[in-house]
Amino acid sequence: xxxxxxxxxxxGVHCVLHAPQGxxxxxxLFTMIARSAKRxxxxxTSFQARDLGAxxxxxxxxxxxxxxxxFQPRALLVGEACTGELLQDQPAALxxxxxxxxxxxxxxxPAFTRKEHWxxxxxxxxxxxxxxxxxxxxxxxxxAEGRRPRANLLGATALGFRCRDDxxxxxxxxxxxxxxxxxxxxxxxxxxxxxxxPEADFNVCLYPEIAQSTCVWLERMFxxxxxxxxxIGVGATRDFLIEVGEVAGIDTSAAIAAGRTxxxxxxxxxxxxxxxxxxxxxxxxxxxxxxxxxxxxxxxGFEVVGLGSYSREFARELRAAAERHGVxxxxxxxxxxxxxxxxxxxxxxxxxxxxxxxxxxRAGIPCAVxxxxxxVQDFPARYAPQMGFEGANVxxxxxxxxxxxxxxxxLITMFREDEEFNDEAVASHLGSGKLxxxxxxxxxxxxxxxxxxxxADGMGADAAPAWEPEAERELKKIPFFVRGKARxxxxxxxxxxxxxxxTVETLYDAKAYFGR
Amino acid sequence: MTDMxxxxxxxxxxxxxxxxxxxxxxxxxxxxxxxxxxxAGDLAGNLQVQHEQGQRQVFCGLAGIVWLHRKIxxxxxxxVGSRTCAHLLQSAAGxxxxxxxxxATAVLGDRDLAGLADCNEELDRVVTELLARRPDIxxxxxxxxxxxxxxxxxxxxxxERLARAQQGRVRVLAYSGSGLDTTFTQGExxxxxxxxxxxxxxxxxxxxxxxxxxxxxxxxDQFRRLFEALxxxxxxxxxxxxxxELPPVGPGTxxxxxxxxxxxxxxxxxxRGATLIAxxxxxxxxxxxxxxxxxAEAFGISAxxxxxxxxxxxxxxxxxxxxxxxxLAGKRISFLPDSQLEIPLxxxxxxxxxxxxxxxxxxxxxxxxxxAELDWLPAALRLxxxxxxxxxxxxxxxxxxxxxxxxxxLANPLEAEGLTTKWSIELVxxxxxxxxxxxxxxxxxxxxxxxxxxxAF
Ligand code: SF4
Ligand code: SF4
Numbered sequence: 001x002x003x004x005x006x007x008x009x010x011x012g013v014h015c016v017l018h019a020p021q022g023x024x025x026x027x028x029l030f031t032m033i034a035r036s037a038k039r040x041x042x043x044x045t046s047f048q049a050r051d052l053g054a055x056x057x058x059x060x061x062x063x064x065x066x067x068x069x070x071f072q073p074r075a076l077l078v079g080e081a082c083t084g085e086l087l088q089d090q091p092a093a094l095x096x097x098x099x100x101x102x103x104x105x106x107x108x109x110p111a112f113t114r115k116e117h118w119x120x121x122x123x124x125x126x127x128x129x130x131x132x133x134x135x136x137x138x139x140x141x142x143x144a145e146g147r148r149p150r151a152n153l154l155g156a157t158a159l160g161f162r163c164r165d166d167x168x169x170x171x172x173x174x175x176x177x178x179x180x181x182x183x184x185x186x187x188x189x190x191x192x193x194x195x196x197x198p199e200a201d202f203n204v205c206l207y208p209e210i211a212q213s214t215c216v217w218l219e220r221m222f223x224x225x226x227x228x229x230x231x232i233g234v235g236a237t238r239d240f241l242i243e244v245g246e247v248a249g250i251d252t253s254a255a256i257a258a259g260r261t262x263x264x265x266x267x268x269x270x271x272x273x274x275x276x277x278x279x280x281x282x283x284x285x286x287x288x289x290x291x292x293x294x295x296x297x298x299x300x301g302f303e304v305v306g307l308g309s310y311s312r313e314f315a316r317e318l319r320a321a322a323e324r325h326g327v328x329x330x331x332x333x334x335x336x337x338x339x340x341x342x343x344x345x346x347x348x349x350x351x352x353x354x355x356x357x358x359x360x361x362r363a364g365i366p367c368a369v370x371x372x373x374x375x376v377q378d379f380p381a382r383y384a385p386q387m388g389f390e391g392a393n394v395x396x397x398x399x400x401x402x403x404x405x406x407x408x409x410x411l412i413t414m415f416r417e418d419e420e421f422n423d424e425a426v427a428s429h430l431g432s433g434k435l436x437x438x439x440x441x442x443x444x445x446x447x448x449x450x451x452x453x454x455x456a457d458g459m460g461a462d463a464a465p466a467w468e469p470e471a472e473r474e475l476k477k478i479p480f481f482v483r484g485k486a487r488x489x490x491x492x493x494x495x496x497x498x499x500x501x502x503t504v505e506t507l508y509d510a511k512a513y514f515g516r
Numbered sequence: 517m518t519d520m521x522x523x524x525x526x527x528x529x530x531x532x533x534x535x536x537x538x539x540x541x542x543x544x545x546x547x548x549x550x551x552x553x554x555x556a557g558d559l560a561g562n563l564q565v566q567h568e569q570g571q572r573q574v575f576c577g578l579a580g581i582v583w584l585h586r587k588i589x590x591x592x593x594x595x596v597g598s599r600t601c602a603h604l605l606q607s608a609a610g611x612x613x614x615x616x617x618x619x620a621t622a623v624l625g626d627r628d629l630a631g632l633a634d635c636n637e638e639l640d641r642v643v644t645e646l647l648a649r650r651p652d653i654x655x656x657x658x659x660x661x662x663x664x665x666x667x668x669x670x671x672x673x674x675x676e677r678l679a680r681a682q683q684g685r686v687r688v689l690a691y692s693g694s695g696l697d698t699t700f701t702q703g704e705x706x707x708x709x710x711x712x713x714x715x716x717x718x719x720x721x722x723x724x725x726x727x728x729x730x731x732x733x734x735x736x737d738q739f740r741r742l743f744e745a746l747x748x749x750x751x752x753x754x755x756x757x758x759x760x761e762l763p764p765v766g767p768g769t770x771x772x773x774x775x776x777x778x779x780x781x782x783x784x785x786x787x788r789g790a791t792l793i794a795x796x797x798x799x800x801x802x803x804x805x806x807x808x809x810x811x812a813e814a815f816g817i818s819a820x821x822x823x824x825x826x827x828x829x830x831x832x833x834x835x836x837x838x839x840x841x842x843x844l845a846g847k848r849i850s851f852l853p854d855s856q857l858e859i860p861l862x863x864x865x866x867x868x869x870x871x872x873x874x875x876x877x878x879x880x881x882x883x884x885x886x887x888a889e890l891d892w893l894p895a896a897l898r899l900x901x902x903x904x905x906x907x908x909x910x911x912x913x914x915x916x917x918x919x920x921x922x923x924x925x926l927a928n929p930l931e932a933e934g935l936t937t938k939w940s941i942e943l944v945x946x947x948x949x950x951x952x953x954x955x956x957x958x959x960x961x962x963x964x965x966x967x968x969x970x971x972a973f
Contacts, residue, residue: 020662021572023604024572024573027925027926032928035928037929046571
């Protein structure tokens with residue numbers, strides 16, 4: 001899967017995978033989720049049970065031969081999916097022995113243990129290594145050559161989160177600082193473009209999950225320094241420009257001063273006071289999570305109550321970030337574990353991937369998507385980058401939109417008895433449905449929506465103290481969007497103190513104890 | 517092919533046809549053809565079938581879990597496979613369902629591959645935990661995948677062991693959804709085959725009709741009403757809505773297939789004494805009437821009675837269908853091999869909607885199940901079995917039909933080339949069988965044409 005992402009990002013690259021027929025479903029991620037108008041450049045050997053008794057190596061050779069003939073790729077990636085690997089046909093070695101004109105890049109991915117990002121990162125690294133073999137480091141000096149410094153933007157891929165627009169935004173940003181883009185890869189590049197990598201003065205590692213190992217290698221072999229800051233958020237974008245200045249030896253302060261973004265002012269405006277201390281849970285790939293945590297705290301005034309990632313390769317960076325925010329990093333690819341954490345922490349906003357969006361929906365918590373894996377709606381028709389100053393504007397809108405607007409929150413508290421503001425009404429800007437409709441999942445049908453969400457939240461029904469009717473009535477007076485939290489806090493408070501029956505007094509005791 | 521072990525041994529023996537086809541057509545094409553050459557074989561009548569082999573663009577049988585878990589409400593499907601399998605299940609489900617649904621993947625890791633003993637131990641642990649956490653599970657299916665088959669993990673054995681450990685609390689069965697053995701809807705066939713040995717024995721002398729293949733509940737209820745009105749003595753459906761309500765089978769059982777992809781299950785039921793009623797499939801008015809008619813005949817019910825019972829629904833359907841017929845008539849259509857529904861749907865579109873068939877591709881041709889349908893196809897039809905994707909697409913580009921039925925991976929790229937497409941998966945998931953869905957079925961083909969016409973660019 002990782003290898004397909006690299007091939008699909010580029011031009012003139014084709015990938016042959018030794019894989020059974022069903023694995024071809026991977027195509028639909030590109031054609032349906034990213035609405036790609038082309039099939040990804042992948043050919044599967046589609047071996048079946050009957051082939052296993054015969055010569056599967058011959059099937060590989062035949063597939064390779066026909067693929068090269070038909071597509072005439074200028075670089076050929078050859079690898080195997082999990083099942084293919086078990087057959088031990090070593091398709092890459094076969095391909096290398098077939099005397100093709102184009103470079104053959106063997107994908108030696110220990111498939112069973114590693115994940116998609118790692119596969120993409122390794123593939124990109126191998127491809128760059130193979131193509132640059134024999135090239136020498138250049139002696140480059142933009143000043144002496146009378147030109148602006150040049151950078152490579154590395155790491156954008158097909159199916160990545162908002163890569164298309166990030167590339168455009170970062171290109172603009174660098175231009176404002178007087179830096180030209182030599183090339184962007186893998187997205188949009190051809191094998192010939194990759195040959196020009198050494199012509200840049202430095203590299204920009206936009207997506208470390210994909211490009212970090214390549215950047216490290218290029219630094220070692222071609223003496224190209226690289227920019228490590230990922231420009232997501234206002235602060236990070238400024239830091240990025242400072243680092244670009246250092247690496248390129250230019251003064252970027254004018255570009256920083258000229259950066260136009262509405263986020264800081266919108267965040268200071270009085271309507272945003274209601275954002276103060278909103279409890280947020282963050283999950284996704286490492287770089288987006290680390291960036292999101294910084295924006296959430298420093299730029300929006302939220303409180304990070306939990307963060308985590310499925311990117312084990314970046315566990316160290318994540319732990320460091322978590323420590324800065326006073327929480328523990330959850331490093332896991334088990335969505336049940338993530339769901340349990342969300343229910344336990346009961347945040348007011350979840351920033352995550354498509355999976356957390358589902359979890360949040362079920363729990364009735366607002367959510368915004370900040371990272372891949374993605375869904376078709378994460379490929380918007382409009383320009384919506386995450387990076388740079390415009391990216392910060394986009395982030396402000398998309399994170400704040402799911403939350404109740406500031407004034408609206410107060411109005412609901414004041415008029416909660418009114419029909420329009422009754423418990424079932426949704427925030428007016430979220431359309432006119434009832435709350436129940438808004439939280440009903442579009443996806444799974446009765447089996448999943450019917451499951452009680454409380455069962456997994458760590459405090460089983462058996463432990464819950466009983467509510468006096470009067471306390472229950474009092475609870476109803478609390479605005480519905482904080483009622484769940486009030487109920488949980490009160491029950492926890494009562495349980496911890498061995499209170500069997502919750503009275504109005506217990507309710508207010510708990511409120512005083514936990515604070516708002 | 518109801519026996520799992522013979523299934524995994526099949527890998528060692530090239531003579532065993534991958535698709536679980538009986539003797540005949542399936543074998544003719546396999547093995548002998550270098551890709552791209554079309555081999556032609558004579559079918560009944562003078563209909564020619566051409567065989568192809570090469571790259572495929574189709575789901576494996578795991579995809580069947582998506583509808584089977586919705587149908588059998590107390591069943592859980594545990595795939596023993598790789599991350600690819602887990603990923604496929606999520607994508608096949610159309611959306612990523614991360615609330616805990618009734619299916620999951622036990623991902624084989626490095627350690628499992630190293631030693632089967634460890635692997636079995638790990639599986640036992642996963643299953644025990646799962647069953648403890650989900651007391652609502654009545655039937656657990658262990659689903660084999662390509663990797664589990666290649667390492668020869670014997671899931672049937674594991675199922676027996678686990679069932680013993682559960683002391684009858686939970687039924688544990690095994691079947692294969694692997695891409696090595698099964699193509700898309702065939703995963704339902706292997707699943708239902710696994711149920712056959714545990715079906716209760718029907719009481720001697722009891723005549724019953726057993727309708728085979730998953731139908732949406734709403735359609736099942738319509739058919740139930742029709743068969744009851746006809747006076748069919750006893751009626752069952754396989755799969756049942758709950759794993760605890762298995763239909764009985766015995767010599768008095770008459771089998772009526774509602775889906776064309778359940779050939780192995782039918783064969784296994786025949787082994788248990790049932791007789792198969794040869795019928796076309798209940799798509800469109802003509803197909804549904806014939807399907808019900810042949811079944812009624814098997815129970816000695818008169819044609820007049822069938823006419824009387826079905827006439828109101830058939831009449832209603834004709835009115836509904838008329839509107840769409842006008843929009844489909846004369847249009848040219850091609851089917852890429854995908855769900856096995858290609859042949860009956862092509863027949864419906866040609867005979868009842870006036871469409872012209874350009875090419876009808878099927879992943880495999882199961883002659884046991886298609887006899888009545890093939891008789892209804894035009895003799896000059898280009899019917900292809902198997903797939904060699906790139907060459908098939910070359911033909912498609914040359915043909916440029918008005919509508920192409922294909923899988924999701926191909927739909928957008930073909931649209932981008934200016935072809936109008938219909939996703940085949942929708943035909944599997946939507947209620948399309950029977951009189952009252954005949955118009956809906958036609959509408960599914962009208963919609964993309966209609967949309968093309970509306971859009972300015
Ligand atoms: S084809 Fe095989 S490996 Fe691929 S998803 Fe299907 S069962 Fe898993
Ligand atoms: S290791 Fe991951 S990316 Fe590679 S084939 Fe298996 S599932 Fe796909």
